[in-house]
Amino acid sequence: MADINKKKAEALKCLGNEALNQEKFEEAIGHYSEAIKVDIDNHVLYSNRSAALTKAGKYLEAIGDADKAIHLKPDWSKGYSRKGVALCNLSRYEEAFEVYSDGLKVDPNNEALKEGFQKTKGFLSGPGNSQPIPSPFAVPDMMQKLQANPKTREFLKQPDYCAMIEKLKGNPNDLKDMADPRIITTLGVLLGFDIRTPSAFTEESNSHDMDTDTQQPQTFPGFQNASFPSPNPPENSTSESTKNVNSEALEEKEKGNAAYKKKEFDSALSHYSAAVELDPTNITFRNNRSAVYFEQENFDKCIEECEKAVEVGRENRADYTLIAKALARIGKAYLKKEDEENALRYFNKSLSEHRTPEISKLIVEIDKRMKEKERLAYINPEVALEEKNKGNAFFQGGKYPEAKKHYDEAIKRNPDDAKLYSNRAACYTKLMEFNLALADCDKCIALDPKFIKGYLRKGSILLAMKEPTKAVFAYQKAMEIDSKSEEAQKGYRDAMMAEGNDPEAVRRRAMGDPEVQAILNDPAMRMILEQMQKDPNAVREHLKNPQIAAKIEKLLECGIIAIR
Structure with a gap:
């Protein structure tokens, strides 16, 4: 099944590559996404997507x-x-520089990484090699933003306005045209706020589910010392109208917050909706409305609202933390819908905007759960038996690597079958992989402590590893299960003989004897043994004491001491 999935993923990857080469990007994304569903841990697929x-x-x-x-x-x-490439496209050069640096630590000779490193380094001309804040008149999508806004779209029909924009694109610090109200409006559109609009207000809510921060106006150093004349607008001007609308929107939001705290969700929804109607460009209002949908368990509506919030936030250059919050809430909604794959996808998106411990922890937990579900879904005792029989056939034919592959698959299909580990241990032994064989024996014994074959295999492996003392214990365990087992008895005798040829092995086993430990831990006996070491003739005196003589005899029998 695993091989089939990999082949299917490879085929989908090829389709994605073909679509990408033909610049059918959405089609390519679709193919790669399908491939990831069947091969979720394939790093190449994520890279291609x-x-x-x-x-x-x-x-x-x-x-x-x-x-x-x-x-x-x-x-x-x-x-x-x-x-690095994606970050550069977002003009996030400082982060891209760090990514390229990390990549070069992994592959110092990679040309693409070297080129990206040098390219991003060229953009870091601010203090301390930081990234200078770019001019709003030099952003790649400037004209699209101006076309999208109803006010600036009309300005673009005026030749003198277009000439001023071109001049500021070339030299953003040329402020001669800043007295023109059209340029002030343009700057507000490009920076994502109305320069003449009050910038912020104080929130009193402490709710964690509700967004209590508003979009803060961004600043641009190139204009921070500029003097902006305030032209006298006609009565009922757009400026005053905007102020009134924003003030009303914020009032509605405050009412919504108060209702939300009281869990009066219908009322909160009504107020947040009114705020959205009054100011549809503010991501916070939509984020708050999505929080209400979440509390009402209307998760589809919550997801829809959050996606709109992200769209509005990007169009109006909202703070990245607000966008991250909307993406995280989408992930939580999918989690409630028990769609862990989409939840993980949106949590990762949120993390790419703003890293928080809560989301990082959720990603780890979901990833772990998904892998465990995948593992459990893969279990099939019937298929495990088929794979075991195939492995046995290859083992009997002396084809041990092939046998191991089938035992591996059998264990994946039925990881609680002790006999499968015993079989693979035999295979590892033939391949001279004794440490792996020993680990499989221990797993086999842990799963079924009464399965004698696990101890017998362990004993033979330990003998091959020249660990006779440990082998003795393994065979002793086997004989406890079946005292008449000829294989266990023979193994025990072989281990004892091998141990006899290794004094150090004998000593190690003796040290495991509780009686020996008690003798050696006796301060009086330690003093006697030290005296005997310095003066061998002292042994005769100590042997006159029957109790001491018995203890010395025990140490002599175990090989702990020797008298010459």
Whole structure:
């Protein structure tokens, strides 16, 4: 079954590669996603999907897949390269620089990593080799943003406005045109807020499920000392109207927060919806509305609202922590729907925006659960028996590597069958892999302490490893199960003989005898033994004491001491 899944994943990967070469990016993403479903731990598939996502402009998702590839295979350079490219496309050069640096530690001669390292280094011209804050007039998607906004879309029809934009693209610090209200509006659109709008307000809610922070206006150092004239707008101007609308929206949000705390979710939903209507560009209002849907267990609606929140947040350059919160809530909703695969996907997306201990822990727990479910789903005693019989046939034919493969598969199919470990231990013994054979014997004994074959195999392996004392104990255990077992008796005799030829082995076994331990732990006996070592003639005196003589005789029998 495992081989079939791998072949299916490989076929889907090839389809994805073909679609990617033809620049059919969404189709490629689909093929890679299907391949991942059948081969979830294949790092190459995540790397390839990361490449397709980057080509499709889905950079954050590409980072998530690159992270997964790195997690699965930390010593593989391409995962770092994929993540670096995606980060560069988001102009996150400091992070990309660190990723390329980490990749070069793994593969110092990788040309793609070297090139990425040098490229990102060139962007770090700020203080202490930091990344300078880019000009809003130099972002790659500037014209798309201006076209998307109703106000600036009209401005673009005016030739003098277009000329000013081109000038500021070339030199963003040229402030001569900043007195023009159109440029002030443009700056607000590019930075994701209205410059003339109050920036923030204080939240009093302590709810962890509800978003209580608002979008903070970003600052741009190139304009921090600029003087912005305040033109006299006509009565009922857009500026005053916007202020009033935002004020009303914030009021509705506050009412929603109060209702949410009281668990009056219908009322909270009504107020948050009113806030969204008044200011549809604020991600926080949508995040709060999604929290209500979550509490009402309307998880599909919660997911839909969060996805819209992410879309709105990206369009308006919301703080990355707010976007991370929306993505995390999608993951939690999927978790409630018992869709762990999608939950894991969105938690990884959230983590690529903002790392929090809670989400990191959830990812580890879900990943562990998914692997355990996959393992349990794979168990099939009937198939295990078939694989065991195939392994036995190869073993009898002397084809031990082939036999081991079938025993491996049998154990995966039925990991609680002690006999399978015993069979594989025999196979490992033939392959001279004694440590692995011994580990399988211990597993066999742990699963079934009454299965004599486990002890017999262990005894023979220990003899082969020249551990006769341990072999003696293994055969003793076998004889406790079946005192008439000829194999156990013969093994015990062989181990005792081998031990007799190894004084150190005898001594080790003797030290395990409680009576010997008691003698050696007796301070008076230790003093006598030290005296005997210094003066051999002192033995005669001590042997006159029957109690001491008995103890010395016991030590002599066990080989702990010798008298010459």
